[in-house]
Amino acid sequence: MAEPSKRGRIVLTSPQAIVQKLPPRNVVRDALLILTRGDVFDREAFERFVLRTGYVIDDRVDEPGEVALRGNVVEVFPADADAPIRVTDGEDGTVESMTRYDPRSQRSLEEIERLELGPASELIAEDVETSDIDEHRMGERYGQLEDAVGLCSRGMADCTAARR
Structure with a gap:
């Protein structure tokens, strides 16, 4: 269309x-952030993006629009997705892996190569x-x-x- x-x-x-x-x-x-496995992961830019596009930082990610920031792991539930994504930042500062997972069981569902993260709110700062x-x-x-x-x-x- x-x-x-x-x-x-x-x-x-x-x-x-x-x-x-x-x-x-x-x-x-x-207001679109694209992450690709193997690319440089700028954690500060990621945090600024999620804050200005309406994501909520939480300890546990189980609803669309939530993000958890833990060490070298970032979990994000895109607003338009049916499952959250776990992004692992490698020691070399690149996106080491991105995995869709079940928010209830925390079990991995599938590896992905690319994530297009859009805003979680109409209010985009x-x-x-x-x-x-x-x-x-x-x-x-x-x-x-x-x-x-x-x-x-x-x-x-x-x-x-x-x-x-």
């Missing part, structure tokens, strides 16, 4: 979702210091908000990003 189509499309949603106001597309699109923005003042922050209908009508990639 990211590409134009000659045929019509059907988008199923709720009334609440259809009137939900969202940050501009470029803000949502730029420019930096950690401004991450406590009030959702009712979101329009002041972004100037102009988008609605889900407008985003989805321009392509499913934007609609998927808007869901996060």
Whole structure:
């Protein structure tokens, strides 16, 4: 759905979702962190990202939008995922492994090579210091908000990003 189509499309949603106001597309699109196994892992940049994009730091990760930071292991439950990911930082400062796991049993489900981590909230701050923005003042922050209908009508990639 990211590409134009000659045929019509059907988008199923709720009334609440259809009137939900969202940050501009470029803000949502730029709030994406990509981790790839073997790449350098900048833990400080990761922590800044999760704080400014609405993740909650917790001791145990069992719900979407939560992150746990322990030694060389970071656990994150992406907002749009069905299972959390355990990221292990190698001694050389690279992403050594990324594993999907069951949050109840803590057992590994599968190794992954790449993680695209999007925001856990519509409130996306420019930096950690401004991450406590009030959702009712979101329009002041972004100037102009988008609605889900407008985003989805321009392509499913934007609609998927808007869901996060």
